[in-house]
Amino acid sequence: MKRKPGGKDWISEQLCVPMGRTCNLYCRYCQSPPRGEPAAPLKKVLAEVVRRRIKAVSLEGGGEPTAGNDFFDWVAALKKAGVRHFMLSTNGVALSDPEFCRKAVKEIAYFTVNLPGADEKTYAHATRSVKFAKAMKGLENLKALGTGDRIRLFHIIYRGNYRRLPAFADWTAGTLPDLAFVNFTFVRNAGRVADSAELVPRYSEVEPYLKLALGRLKLAGIRAVVQNFPLCRLKNFEGFSFEFHRWRRGDRVLEAGVAGKAVCAACSRCRLEPACCGARADYLRIHGRAELSPSALDPAAIKPEPFQ
């Protein structure tokens, strides 16, 4: 565990609590679809919290943590077990209820809001729902309660939204100028994606739109990071890479639970390899490895973009 000077150390010490078991959306690309039960029952989670003296948790899926009717029961039980800091990963729909939002703001330090589109058409395609207005209302409620700087936007890039990345950046800059940061994560070929080239675009297709979006956010003074996207497809924008930031901090480049890198001839000749997410086997199954090209760039020479 690395400590950041003067930073919120609890963020890197937190335990992921996959409490979600159902969802109020039906996203096409859902990588961890709900299964009707939490991945670990509350009793087991509480025992681990007590045994490891956990002080910070991130409430997550498979599924949407707020979609059950016992969200605040879990929060109360975790607090009783010693948890002091909560992060919530949510699609934001439940936050459209002002009372729910008000209660959540009292308990949750950071809200990671999964928003696949900032326009109704893109959102409806991604989520197969008509809940765009509710998602927007959830963000409005958070803002109205003065928590704009406690919002992190999580935007999964898939074939249905990558051309809208620059527009998404503009919308973010105009609507949530105080937010903590934007995380662009390239879709993983897992869960409902099921090897579909209809859902997984090529890196090279996404690259120009992604770079434009990153540039626009930077000009607007908004922090951004890109996850699960190889450094060789981020030329001149490598400092936005999430995995590069982890490498700089001395953390394992891939987060716990993320599948290891695939063996790839280009990567084996690449100087960026230690700081890169590398070739992803789930991606190679669909599009192959022709887009990956080894680099002679020393990762230590990359200038990091501000992140957290």
Ligand code: SF4
């Ligand atoms: S991606 Fe998240 S919001 Fe969408 S269906 Fe899966 S759990 Fe629900």
Ligand code: SF4
């Ligand atoms: S060649 Fe492989 S290691 Fe090098 S930047 Fe591309 S994906 Fe990363």
